[in-house]
Amino acid sequence: MTAWPEIFDLAVVGGGNAALCAAITAAEAGASVLILESAPLPYRGGNSRHTRNFRCMHQGPIFPLTDSYEEEEYLHDLMLVTKGKTDEGLARLAIRSSEECLPWMQAHGVRFQPSLSGTLSLSRTNAFFLGGGKALVNAYYNTVADLGVIVAYEAEVTHVHREGDRITQLEAQIAGRPVTVKARAFVLASGGFQGDVDWLARAWGPAARNFLIRGTPYNRGVVLRDMLDQGAESVGDPTQCHAVAIDGRAPKFDGGIVTRLDCVPFSIVVNKEGDRFYDEGEDVWPKRYAIWGRLVAAQPDQVGFALIDAKSIDLFMPSVFPPVKADTIEGLAVAMGLDPQAVRRTVDSFNAACRPGPFHPTELDGLRTEGLNLPKTNWARPLDTPPFYGYQLRPGVTFTYLGLKVDERAQVHSAEGPIRNLWAAGEIMAGSILGEGYLAGFGMTIGTVFGRIAGKEAAAYVA
Amino acid sequence: MSLDQTPLTGTATDEARRQIEICNACRYCEGFCAVFPAMTRQKAFAAGDLTQLANLCHNCRGCYYACQYTAPHEFALNIPAALAEVRVESWERLARPQAMARMFQTHGVAMAGLLVVVLAWFFWAMSVWRPEGGSGFYAYLAHGTMVAIFTPAFLVPLALIALSLRDYWREVGGGRVRLSHLQSALHSAAKMKNLSGGHGEGCNFEEGDRFSDRRRVFHQVMMYGFLLCFASTASGTIMHYALGWEAPYPLLSPPKLLGLPGGVMMVAGTAGLVWLKLRADRNLGAARVWGGEMAFILLLGGVAVTGLALYAATGSALVGPLLAIHLATVMVLFLLMPFSKMVHGFFRLAALVAEAGMQRPSGKS
Numbered sequence A: 001m002t003a004w005p006e007i008f009d010l011a012v013v014g015g016g017n018a019a020l021c022a023a024i025t026a027a028e029a030g031a032s033v034l035i036l037e038s039a040p041l042p043y044r045g046g047n048s049r050h051t052r053n054f055r056c057m058h059q060g061p062i063f064p065l066t067d068s069y070e071e072e073e074y075l076h077d078l079m080l081v082t083k084g085k086t087d088e089g090l091a092r093l094a095i096r097s098s099e100e101c102l103p104w105m106q107a108h109g110v111r112f113q114p115s116l117s118g119t120l121s122l123s124r125t126n127a128f129f130l131g132g133g134k135a136l137v138n139a140y141y142n143t144v145a146d147l148g149v150i151v152a153y154e155a156e157v158t159h160v161h162r163e164g165d166r167i168t169q170l171e172a173q174i175a176g177r178p179v180t181v182k183a184r185a186f187v188l189a190s191g192g193f194q195g196d197v198d199w200l201a202r203a204w205g206p207a208a209r210n211f212l213i214r215g216t217p218y219n220r221g222v223v224l225r226d227m228l229d230q231g232a233e234s235v236g237d238p239t240q241c242h243a244v245a246i247d248g249r250a251p252k253f254d255g256g257i258v259t260r261l262d263c264v265p266f267s268i269v270v271n272k273e274g275d276r277f278y279d280e281g282e283d284v285w286p287k288r289y290a291i292w293g294r295l296v297a298a299q300p301d302q303v304g305f306a307l308i309d310a311k312s313i314d315l316f317m318p319s320v321f322p323p324v325k326a327d328t329i330e331g332l333a334v335a336m337g338l339d340p341q342a343v344r345r346t347v348d349s350f351n352a353a354c355r356p357g358p359f360h361p362t363e364l365d366g367l368r369t370e371g372l373n374l375p376k377t378n379w380a381r382p383l384d385t386p387p388f389y390g391y392q393l394r395p396g397v398t399f400t401y402l403g404l405k406v407d408e409r410a411q412v413h414s415a416e417g418p419i420r421n422l423w424a425a426g427e428i429m430a431g432s433i434l435g436e437g438y439l440a441g442f443g444m445t446i447g448t449v450f451g452r453i454a455g456k457e458a459a460a461y462v463a
Numbered sequence B: 001m002s003l004d005q006t007p008l009t010g011t012a013t014d015e016a017r018r019q020i021e022i023c024n025a026c027r028y029c030e031g032f033c034a035v036f037p038a039m040t041r042q043k044a045f046a047a048g049d050l051t052q053l054a055n056l057c058h059n060c061r062g063c064y065y066a067c068q069y070t071a072p073h074e075f076a077l078n079i080p081a082a083l084a085e086v087r088v089e090s091w092e093r094l095a096r097p098q099a100m101a102r103m104f105q106t107h108g109v110a111m112a113g114l115l116v117v118v119l120a121w122f123f124w125a126m127s128v129w130r131p132e133g134g135s136g137f138y139a140y141l142a143h144g145t146m147v148a149i150f151t152p153a154f155l156v157p158l159a160l161i162a163l164s165l166r167d168y169w170r171e172v173g174g175g176r177v178r179l180s181h182l183q184s185a186l187h188s189a190a191k192m193k194n195l196s197g198g199h200g201e202g203c204n205f206e207e208g209d210r211f212s213d214r215r216r217v218f219h220q221v222m223m224y225g226f227l228l229c230f231a232s233t234a235s236g237t238i239m240h241y242a243l244g245w246e247a248p249y250p251l252l253s254p255p256k257l258l259g260l261p262g263g264v265m266m267v268a269g270t271a272g273l274v275w276l277k278l279r280a281d282r283n284l285g286a287a288r289v290w291g292g293e294m295a296f297i298l299l300l301g302g303v304a305v306t307g308l309a310l311y312a313a314t315g316s317a318l319v320g321p322l323l324a325i326h327l328a329t330v331m332v333l334f335l336l337m338p339f340s341k342m343v344h345g346f347f348r349l350a351a352l353v354a355e356a357g358m359q360r361p362s363g364k365s
Helices: A017-028 A046-050 A071-082 A088-107 A133-146 A197-204 A206-210 A222-229 A291-297 A329-335 A340-353 A442-462 B011-026 B035-039 B047-056 B062-066 B079-094 B098-106 B108-129 B143-172 B179-191 B214-241 B254-279 B287-312 B319-335 B343-358
Strands: A008-013 A033-036 A053-055 A126-129 A150-152 A155-163 A166-174 A177-188 A241-247 A268-270 A304-309 A324-326 A388-400 A411-414 A417-424
Touching (some): A008 A017, A008 A442, A017 A033, A017 A442, A033 A155, A053 A088, A053 A442, A088 A442, A126 A133, A133 A150, A133 B062, A155 A177, A166 A417, A177 A222, A177 A442, A268 A340, A291 A388, A324 A329, A329 A340, A329 A388, A417 A442, B011 B079, B047 B143, B079 B098, B079 B143, B098 B108, B108 B319, B143 B319, B143 B343, B179 B343, B214 B254, B287 B319
Parallel strands (some): A008 A177, A177 A417
Antiparallel strands (some): A324 A388, A411 A417
C-alpha cells in the first residue's frame, strides 16, 4: 500500500456512485480522501455498475433530455410509486438538485446518449449513460485518481467506531489484513443488505433463500447493521425489499439488467402445480413488472413459468437465455418440469375463454378472457400456435429499503442528536426518500445528489 | 440480414454468438459504434450476421470497459476479442489460397521471410537485368522490367480480394448497393466514425478505461499518407504514359508533392500504431494474430521509410541497394494484400456499405 497519511480528512465507505460523488466533491474542496471499496477492482462500483440512467428534472430541453420535466410532475411520479411513503422535503431537495447534477456529471466524465431502441420511452425524464453504469463508474474512478484520492479495493469495513457524537475511526479488513482507518470525517455509502441472504431470510422468511440477487454481492449491509446497533436512526421497513420477476436461470448474484423478462403480458403464467395465479394482462409492462417479484415469491418454491406461443415470441426484448421450446403444450410442460396434464387443463380452459378481437401489444387493448375465475384482462390470445416457448421466473431482489435516516445535509443522526462528522449517501439512506416502490433512474438521482451534499458538508467540516 | 442459416463450424463463431446474444439482451452500449444498433435487428444470429458484425467492429474496446459482464463475471463477455477472432477467421476463410492466409495472418516471421526472399530476388534481377541505358531508377532496373514485375503483383492480389469480397457479400446477405450506401460508408471511413466512441473522445485502446483519440489520429495519418503515396504513384504513371515525362521527378512535381508528405505521414502513423499496439491489452483483440498484425504495420512503415531514404539518397551510391529494398517492401505489401491485415480495409469498407444498406428506415423500431 502506498504511503497513507496517518489521518485522512475524509474516509468514504463504499465505492459506488454516491461514494464517488462524495469523494470527488470533497477532494475538489481540498480534502484528503480515502475510498474503501469492499469489492475487488473488476467489481468496483456496487449496484451503480448495473444502472443505466439518471432521472432528472429540467425546465426545458437539455441534452440528452427532451421537452421539460418539472418538479411537481417528478414529485407526483414519486408519490405514485411510493404511495406517499417519502419525506417530501428530502424528495424535493433530490428532485430540484438533479437539474444541476447533469452538467456536473458531464464535467466529471459521464457521457450520455439519447435513449434508443428497445428502451422504454424515457427520453423526456431519464438521461441514459453512454455505455451504462459501469462507464459512469469508470469515469468517476478516473476523476478521483486525477484528484489524488486513494482507493483501497477489497476493503471491508467491519466497525465504525463512535465516541459520543463523533466517529473516530474505522476498523477494516483490507485484502484480508486488519487495518484501522483514522479520519476527521466519514461518509457511509456502502449500499443496502441484499447481498446478505441470511439477513433477507430473517426479514422475508425462508422463501428469501430462493431469491436471486440482481446486483452486487458486496452489499452485505455490515456497516448499516453496525450503525443501527450503535443507535443510528433508521428509516424504511426492515421486512421489505424490492423484487421483480426475472429469468429463473439467472446467476444467484450480479445478473443485472439482462435477466429481465418482458414476456409476461403476452404469456400465461403458471406455478409449479400448473395453475395460473394472477392476471398477466393487468397493465402495461413495465408498470406491473415490479409486482411479479412478490407474486412469484408467494408461489410454492418461489417459482413461476411464463408460457407463450409462436405468435408472441417477437413481441418483447430478447432474453439473455433462450426460451425452452417445444412443439406441443405437453412437451413444453415436460421440458420445464411441470405436470403436462395440469398445464394442458390450464391452457385449454384459458384458450376456451379467449374471444376474438383486435390485439395491440403496445397498449391496453381490452382483449380479455370471458368466464374464467381468474381473468386475463388484456392481450388474451389463445396459446395455439406451435412452437411453444417457456421461461422460468424467480424473484430477483433489486434492493432493500431499510436504511439510515438522514437530514437535508445528509447527516446521520442518533437518538441523542446528529453525529457531527458522519454523513450517508446512496442506497444506505435512500429509504429516507424512497419508502416503497421504485422509480426508474431515481436511485442514481439520490446517490448523486446526496453524495455531493455529503462530500461538500464533510469538506466544510474538516476545512 | 443473411438468409443463409447454414452453420459455419468454428468455435470463434459459436463463442461470438453466445456473447452477442447476451449483449443483445442488455444494449447498454448502443451509442458506442455501429455494431450495437446492427445487433438489435434480430434475436437469432446466423453465421453471416456474426461475420458482418465482426467486420463492422473497429476494436475500439469501449464496450469491453463499459461491460458489467466481463470476467470474472460468469458471463465472461469480451466482445472486442470475440469479434476480432471471427473477423480474422472470416478473412482466412474467404481468402484464396487459404493456406497462405493462415500463414501470413498469424506469422510475422513468415512475412519477414517473404520479404527477404523478394529482396534477394530484386538484387539478383538488378544484377542480371541491369539495362544498358536508362536514367534515375531505370538505370538499375528498366521501366519495362518494373512494369512486368509489378503489374501481376498488383493485379492478382486485387483480383483475389475481389473474389473474397464477393463471397463476403453473399455470406452476410448484402443487398443491392446504392450510391448513398457507398457515400455513407466512405464518410464513416474517412472520419473513422466508429472509433469516436460515440462521444467524439475516441476509444479505450491503450489506456485501459480512459478514452483517447490517438488510435484514430495515427490510423488516419497512416491511411491518408498511404493514399497520398498511392496518388503519387498514380500521378507518376500518368506523367510517364500520358505526358512522356519520365522519372526522376523534381521536388515541385505531383509525384513528389504527394509522395513526400504521404511518406512522412505513413512513417508517423505506423510508428504511432506500433506504439499503441505495444501498450494495448492483447487479450482484447485476436491474440493469435498479434505477431502478424505487428509485422504488417512494420512492413507498411518500412515501405515509407525506404521510399523516403531512397529520395534522400538521390545521386549517391546507395540508390541501387535502397531501390532494391524499397521495391521489395512494396512488392511484399502488394503480394500480401489478401493475406495480411491489409485486407481489413477492404472488408471494413464492405461491412460499412452493407450496414448502410441494412439500416432500418428511421422511425421504425
